[in-house]
Amino acid sequence: MRVETTPFTLCKRYPLTISRGTSASTTNLLVRIEHDAIQGIGEMAPMTFGERQEDAVTGARELGSLAEALADIAPWEMQRMEALIAWADVGPAARCALDMALHDWLGKRVGMPVYQLLGCDPHRIEPTSVTVGINPPEVVRERVAELVARTGARRLKVKLGSPEGIEADQAIFTAAREAAPATVLIRVDANGGWSLRDAERMIAFLAERGVEYVEQPLAAGREDELPALFRARRLPIFGDESSRTAADVPRLADRVDGVNLKLMKAGGIREGLRLIHTARAHGLQVMMGCMSESSLAIAASAAISSYADHLDLDSHLNLLPDHFSGLALREGRVLPSDAPGLGVHPSETQAPPGC
């Protein structure tokens, strides 16, 4: 196959602030493969996991260095491809983009949407949450009202772990809860921003307010403190920054209720399915999340999202413009297209100058 990469800029409607910082735009990488006159497309979003930082520059370099080896491989040869990619130490976000393109190609080749090829039942897709970042309570209030009105969201994810401490977190949560209709369920993501003591207090506070679950209460690397939190928990606890691939699941299985699968950190659909299966074998729940991704990468997550219990696949809803189209949003659910492959295509809209 031939492979080529093109960077493109995603501009956010609202800059997103989480416990670690703020982001208003990202430079992503479009990956195109071609084989037998059929194209497949995938997308890489910038990602940092542990010590490894990936962005459009590293991704283009890593995938570019494989061009010669890939010339000899057909897109369906996924096991062979994975061996090559592991050998070349391609980062997870870059391999994710390639894995998406392979699946898109395969679906187009056989004339089926990827979700059908993978056996998924779209009727089991849960509503996605939409995310409200860390902001002053009055901004949170306004943002939540706009988000719910614009997207028809049934679930809200509130980012906490504010540098200003848990009183600020409580004020943010209260503003979000008040601004959202009572039928909208709320989950919370601390992005590792709490100490053990803060986490205990916040979980008690949130449990009394009907929250669904709490994501990554403690920082990655502090998994030894999770059992203490887990034993007395009044809400389900999900790990995100603490787990990347299937191999991370066993050592978390006795201290979380579930894990957050993001294809960008896992390395694509194939490793994503491995993580889901491993989590299930341990009786864990699975949620699926995303990085800063357009409808292209979200479509890959949507294709397997019926295997997850909770979904947070909303980054494309915070873009102006979204560079790709094809996903539906119905009653708060992000649904894959019935077109072959990932079922997305470039949008007509152009990016405004200088976002």
Place this chain on the structure above:
Amino acid sequence: MRVETTPFTLCKRYPLTISRGTSASTTNLLVRIEHDAIQGIGEMAPMTFGERQEDAVTGARELGSLAEALADIAPWEMQRMEALIAWADVGPAARCALDMALHDWLGKRVGMPVYQLLGCDPHRIEPTSVTVGINPPEVVRERVAELVARTGARRLKVKLGSPEGIEADQAIFTAAREAAPATVLIRVDANGGWSLRDAERMIAFLAERGVEYVEQPLAAGREDELPALFRARRLPIFGDESSRTAADVPRLADRVDGVNLKLMKAGGIREGLRLIHTARAHGLQVMMGCMSESSLAIAASAAISSYADHLDLDSHLNLLPDHFSGLALREGRVLPSDAPGLGVHPSETQAPPGC
């Protein structure tokens, strides 16, 4: 889809004796599905796991009772199908046959072999072992010579756990080792026929004689004794009767080196892949084995066999006749066909009367 079942009899060239008994023939069940004028076929072999006994009669009854519900489902709707099958409590061997037929259908529908749809690299398929059962040493000697000459086998699996004790086992092993060319590697399967003390002595004996690994040394249900054996092991230990699905892997992970995946006990290709992924996440090895199966069911195992470290997919080589054709046997490797689906079709040969 429509589903219909037909029993058929497999006659063995050589009756197979293992630690629990002898079998000369089995009645298997052919499962045919049809949807959009495309057929898919799968096969069920009789199986006992724990308290549950499945055979062609239970399989035909269980799948027959689903006919009405299946009428409403397309073969690619595998997640929906699995929910239905779990709800109806269909046994693993019957659901395996259905799962095989779904995959065969899907491959035929899109014009690709199942192994390609699942991304498998056929160049990574290991040689299969051929199995020699428990017999007097002179019979073992003769049988091994015939098996290796006829099949070109590169691996031999010797069944031990003889009711006559470990001296008999040692004589059987010695006869097999002497009869096999030095280039043929040998693995041993005790089918749970040893006590802990016997297992320790036999593993010491076998380790000195260059055996690859030992399968199911202790009886299922005695997993509590495995850690003692595991700690001092001089050969890799694989679990078979101790594990059925992915959910069984975590509790075995600290006491075996690998697990034996049999699609018939797992419930098909989909659960087989889940088990493989879970085992890998735990750093375990995977072997694939079989029940008494024709080339039809073996073809389903062959389609994912490149994901396993060791293969024991030989039951079709011990049939006279094999009711299905399409698999290749090259340099001791069982290779899937490049024809769409599972790539097997009914053989021309007829069964001899009254095997």
